[in-house]
Amino acid sequence: MKFFRLLLPCFLLIGFLQSCASGVKSRSLLFRSNEFAIYTVARDKINLKQETSVAKTFAHPVELTEDKILDLLGNIRFREESSYGDVNQYIFEEKEIKEFALDLVDGLQKLKPDQLLLVISKYNPVKSVVSHYSRTAFYIWSTDTSIEILFGELQKEISYDEQGNYFDWSNIPDIPFEHFPQSTYVLQGQGFSFKKVGGFRNRHWLVFDKTDLTKLKFEKRKKNSNEISNSVDADMKADKKISRDEEDGVLLEE
16 A cells, blocks of 8 residues: 555656647557557647747648658758768658658648647658668648748657667657758758747748648659669678669769
8 A cells, every 4th residue: 555655656746747748749649550640739838949930820720641751751951960971861661651740731631720630750761671660750830821841850760679669759859940051951852831939940940821722743763773672782791791783873871
């Protein structure tokens, strides 16, 4: 009995901390699978240092089609800078978007005016036992004039220990609404502008003008099977060295 009395304050403290949690920690699950999860997040639970950067209420619910979700997300590219060089790539694969597009459409139709939608996607285009899943997380919401998307992690590699357990891979860092320099950021593309926060462009925060949505069209990509097979081969070898592929003219690991 004394043991339970000692535990009671701990349970109360945990409940209090959960009720005070903000952003991604106070989400409500709508849909989930082995590849993605979609949540609602209350507007008053997100972390904001500048209240003017996000509208008080939103134009929800909003109706978009699966094809329009592909048009919105399919052409967005990002840059990852490192000491080994800069890499530009698409944020999402076409199949990855199609995994969650239908539930994202339904989620947007269920949103209340005081809620945002949070999407977490993990994807592995190679699906090899030696390849890793990568995770991307973003908020999406609608105003009277725009569809806005705020990205957190962009293709963040997940460890083997995390990628198989929903409670591990869905546990993401808070997504900041403030502007700050980052080595991984979205590249400017057609159909959207970057939100200005504190006088600076937040290169994780995309604003799509609703009047221009019909102009957005997903651009089919050329698949590079050599790149995927080389990546798998590199992961399977114990000793790696850098060499130049004469045909493609790119640096590859062997």
